Amino acid sequence: MTVLKIKACVALLEDLTATARRAAKTVLQNAAGxxxxxxxxxxxxxxxxxxEAVILQDLERLAPEIPIISEERWTANHAQTTALQSHIxxxxxxxxxxxxxxxxxxxxxxxxALIKDGAPLLGxxxxxxxxxxxxxxxxxxxxxxxxxxxxxxxxxxxxxxxxEPVVMVSRSHLDPGTKAYLAAIPGAASVSCGxxxxxxxxxxxxxxLYPRLAPTxxxxxxxxxxIVVAAGGQVTAADGSRLVYGTPKRLIxxxxxxxxxxxx
Numbered sequence: 001m002t003v004l005k006i007k008a009c010v011a012l013l014e015d016l017t018a019t020a021r022r023a024a025k026t027v028l029q030n031a032a033g034x035x036x037x038x039x040x041x042x043x044x045x046x047x048x049x050x051x052e053a054v055i056l057q058d059l060e061r062l063a064p065e066i067p068i069i070s071e072e073r074w075t076a077n078h079a080q081t082t083a084l085q086s087h088i089x090x091x092x093x094x095x096x097x098x099x100x101x102x103x104x105x106x107x108x109x110x111x112x113a114l115i116k117d118g119a120p121l122l123g124x125x126x127x128x129x130x131x132x133x134x135x136x137x138x139x140x141x142x143x144x145x146x147x148x149x150x151x152x153x154x155x156x157x158x159x160x161x162x163x164e165p166v167v168m169v170s171r172s173h174l175d176p177g178t179k180a181y182l183a184a185i186p187g188a189a190s191v192s193c194g195x196x197x198x199x200x201x202x203x204x205x206x207x208x209l210y211p212r213l214a215p216t217x218x219x220x221x222x223x224x225x226x227i228v229v230a231a232g233g234q235v236t237a238a239d240g241s242r243l244v245y246g247t248p249k250r251l252i253x254x255x256x257x258x259x260x261x262x263x264x
Contacts, residue, residue: 097195123226136230199224
């Protein structure tokens with residue numbers, strides 16, 4: 001990236017962080033709201049919808065020329081096809097880990113990513129209940145911030161893979177393929193967690209792997225993908241190929257996030 005483009009990305013990241021903070025506050029304010037199930041059986045709450053409204057309003061004001069793909073709006077209206085033809089667009093999950101949110105755990109997040117030429121360029125993840133923010137720009141580094149203190153920030157990076165790696169696995173979606181993958185890693189210690197926080201643990205160097213060998217959606221992956229890569233890690237399909245974003249159903253078939261790209 002040129003210096004001008006870097007400055008533009010940094011400025012945009014600050015704006016997206018402010019937006020994600022506002023959405024996080026909205027999520028917490030709607031903790032006692034109503035809930036129902038979408039057509040696919042997944043839960044959605046008042047908090048999901050309220051946070052999405054905050055994010056969409058901000059993004060449409062900040063960058064009206066950039067299309068937006070957001071989970072709740074996409075689920076309600078599959079006619080969102082603009083981003084398929086666009087080389088740059090936002091991917092938004094206003095409340096990732098809705099099941100954890102409903103259960104009263106702190107493992108839920110707000111995710112915002114910018115996709116450029118089919119790959120995540122930058123990402124912001126906020127964990128409202130944990131009071132933490134992770135963010136990064138690919139090629140420019142990643143950092144962790146406090147949700148309520150804008151002046152406290154720490155650069156983060158992935159770590160070299162230890163002999164006994166820490167493997168993050170889904171609390172609510174642990175599939176047989178991922179279990180088999182985990183069983184094949186000698187000395188691995190698994191940690192169950194909800195939402196995109198799993199990516200953040202790799203980016204900050206407290207975990208080493210996050211395999212997901214069952215389908216998930218673009219918006220569940222993109223922000224974490226950007227942050228892990230910005231922190232020095234790697235996110236690929238299970239076979240090592242590049243992840244494909246922007247398919248008609250917005251599905252990522254499988255992926256593996258690694259803190260140490262030397263261990264494939």
